[in-house]
Amino acid sequence: MNRRGVGYGLLLALLLVAPYAVYPVLVMKILCFALFACAFNLLIGYTGLLSFGHAVFLGTAGYVAGHSIKVWGFPPELGLIFAALTAAALGWVIGSLAIRRSGIYFAMITLALAQLMYFVFLQVPFTGGEDGLQGVPRGKLLGFIDLTDDLNLYYFVLAIFVFGFWLINRTIHSPFGQVLKAIRENEARAISLGYDVAKYKLLAFVLSAGLAGLAGATKTLVFRFATLTDAHWHTSGEVVLMTLLGGMGTVFGPVAGAATIVTLQNELADKVGSLVTVIMGAIFVFCVLVFRRGIVGELGALYKKMTGAR
């Protein structure tokens, strides 16, 4: 427990000074994807559900935040909350349909519904189709903090990330989280103990969708636009990769995975162009073959081994 506390402290301290050492927008992008991956991890790592269409929540919330801020004139904080709630509501709809099945069928239904939404976004006028929804103003937080300043925005984004990360952790270590773990471990047994597992899975799905939405909405605020890329199935695949690479079912894993992938993409995009997807693929294969527990998972196992050997 203490070791974990030190970990949290270190990560937070690092993030507080990060914008002075690294380009803030890059760190904000990492934070958005880290929150997205953490939300995804709540499902796969702690409930055992592989959603293969999670980008739909990131994308939807991105558009909703963009539209509500730009066209309806919502202040940024309200736009984010509204977008996250919309994503959660969509999560309720998609979740209710998908949770009737499990395993690969669950993954396929989530993918299919996400693709359906993708084509809706491609066609409806307010998203700007292929061009995306451009020129979203960052506005003033609570009416007086100017978010056009990258540093101000950075600390706002960090606060959102910390809130999301805290909420996910609290969920994992709550009475509800205990039931989720029981369902992941042995679903039939959980049923025989009197739990309506579908309801628990649905609530986990809605929470995950809402937080993924919060990540997507925040991303729109950072980049001032929302595009189809965020709702594309590539992004759904990317979040799987981030979570697996970092360590599924670990608290810090998705953060480490998101940081690695986003940084690599950022560094490599200029140098190798489209080869970046090949490199990502190679990393994925390497990860699955050599360190299956992911970066954080392997480090944790190593730490246990070392302290256990003593």
Added chain:
Amino acid sequence: MAEDFILETRHLVKEFKGFVAVNGVDLKVRRGHIHALIGPNGAGKTTVFNLLTKFLAPTRGSIHFNGEDITSAQPAQIARRGIVRSFQISAVFPHLSVLENVRIALQRKLGTSFHFWRPERTLDTLNGRAMELLAQVGLESFADMVAVELPYGRKRALEIATTLALEPELMLLDEPTQGMGHEDVALVRDLIKKVSVNRTVLMVEHNMGVVAGISDTITVLARGAVLAEGAYDEVAVNPLVIEAYMGTEVEELASPAGH
């Protein structure tokens, strides 16, 4: 009168695409008894078991618990009414601690199982009761161990502690001693006897030593139908039963101690 029987099936039928696995079974389980369901392989024991626990839906017939029709109830619902089942393969939550395993069963009653904003330590109030249950099955010294690391017989004991946590009126045990060594069988048999006080137990079991030792009533199934019913001594000498069991298992029936 009806209260004498805690569980009753009326002409229960289950068909799988033309194959009749269970063919008109009338089963009556008397309150407070240990009732064993035996029969040769393919007799339909497990199917009957899954019908009773609602993991399968019957094609025809009805199931009554305490006089109420539960034929169309959901598995989680009947668990809340007081019918709790075990599984053939030991059903623990492998990566939770032994204590947490039992606590999962206890925590539903707190009514906070959907509360994702509450810290886990709010569950600590249940630890005392969980330890009591673990003590009942001799696992109190294993409380902090991860369940997957327990030896097989102890896993079954943990499973029974978890089941007891729900204070079930009726426990349904699916081959509780399957795949166990000699010592474990004795451990689990004594445990079943111990926990059956003030409860009803219905079990599917292959081990005749266990069946003969602790059950009050035995129902023999063959080809999906009830072949015989009664106390062990009556059933074991029934020629129909001996014929159904043919071969080596006849000796098993005749000399339960020799198993």
